[in-house]
Amino acid sequence: MADDFGSMEIHGLEELEAKLAEMDNDMAGKALYGALNFASSPMVKEAKQRAPATEQAYRRYMSSGQGEATYTTTLLGKKRKGKSKKAKRGEGKFEVQQPGTLRRSIRRQRLRKIREFNEGGAAVGIFIKNKRSDLPPYYWYFVEYGTSKMPAVPFLRPAFDNNVDLAVDRFKTKLAANIEKYTE
Numbered sequence: 001m002a003d004d005f006g007s008m009e010i011h012g013l014e015e016l017e018a019k020l021a022e023m024d025n026d027m028a029g030k031a032l033y034g035a036l037n038f039a040s041s042p043m044v045k046e047a048k049q050r051a052p053a054t055e056q057a058y059r060r061y062m063s064s065g066q067g068e069a070t071y072t073t074t075l076l077g078k079k080r081k082g083k084s085k086k087a088k089r090g091e092g093k094f095e096v097q098q099p100g101t102l103r104r105s106i107r108r109q110r111l112r113k114i115r116e117f118n119e120g121g122a123a124v125g126i127f128i129k130n131k132r133s134d135l136p137p138y139y140w141y142f143v144e145y146g147t148s149k150m151p152a153v154p155f156l157r158p159a160f161d162n163n164v165d166l167a168v169d170r171f172k173t174k175l176a177a178n179i180e181k182y183t184e
Contacts, residue, residue: 031178036124039171050155060097
């Protein structure tokens with residue numbers, strides 16, 4: 001899946017790499033991740049603009065099998081979960097989904113070194129994540145790639161493709177400025 005969206009490597013920054021190696025690790029990290037966040041912001045903005053949204057709120061139904069659980073009490077007085085009763089047809093739960101959930105869920109996040117996408121150093125990724133209170137928009141993949149019954153409406157891939165060159169230029173200038181700022 002990492003190959004689907006692409007990645008980029010910047011070569012020819014030997015002078016900047018040497019200056020980063022001379023700096024303290026904390027300051028070098030601040031300079032590097034500040035430049036990465038600055039460079040990726042046009043991609044995030046365009047992905048949010050391209051993401052489709054409905055005009056009005058709608059009901060998002062959950063599985064009709066979500067019934068109420070029964071509880072039993074042990075001899076010591078503790079409550080334990082028993083068998084769950086299956087909900088009858090038409091008694092499934094639903095939540096009112098506000099428009100623009102997919103747009104609000106597009107986030108930029110720093111990748112850890114243990115992630116499969118980040119093999120060699122610093123990296124920032126664009127993810128579909130929600131706050132804990134909202135339901136996650138699991139359907140983003142269906143929108144991006146389409147299904148057998150629904151055509152694809154890509155919003156992440158065009159945002160990446162349209163802003164790669166701009167991101168590289170922004171990264172170079174911001175990293176040079178951050179190195180100058182933190183070495184003074």
